[in-house]
Amino acid sequence: MKRIYIIALGIGVSLAACTSKKATTSTASPADVVKEMQTKYTEAQREEGKTLWQGNCQKCHKLYQPETRTVGKWENVLPRMNKRAKLTDEQAALVRAYLIANAKV
C-alpha cells in the first residue's frame, strides 16, 4: 500500500511539474514545499532518500549537498538528474524529499 501511495505521489508530482511549467505563478511557496517534505515523509523515508542520493548522484559529478541549492533549483534540476541516474519514480520521490527538506531557504 505504502509503495502504491509513493508511486501515485510521484506521478502526481510529475503531472504537477508539467502543468506548473505553463503557469506563471506557483501556488505553493518554497517554504510550503519544504514543510510538505518534512511532514508527508517520515524521517526513515528521508534517510532512505539520502542513501539513494549518496549511491546514485555522485557517479558523474561530486555530490551536490542539499543546502547548496534552493527549492526552486532542485525542482528544476531533479527531473533531469533522476533520468540520468535512472531512478524509479519511487526512488526519485524519496531523493526529492531528502534534498528539498534540507534545501537552501
Ligand code: HEC
Ligand atoms: C549520468 C550522469 C549523471 C548522474 C547519474 C547525475 N548527474 Fe547531476 N549532472 C550531470 C551533468 C552532466 C551535469 C551538468 C549539466 C547539467 O546541469 O545538466 C549535472 C549537474 C548537476 C547539478 C548542478 C546543476 C546546476 O545547474 O547547478 C546538480 C545539483 C546535480 N547534477 C544533481 C544530481 C542529483 C541529485 C543526481 C541524482 C539523482 C544526479 N545529479 C545524478 C550528470 C549526472
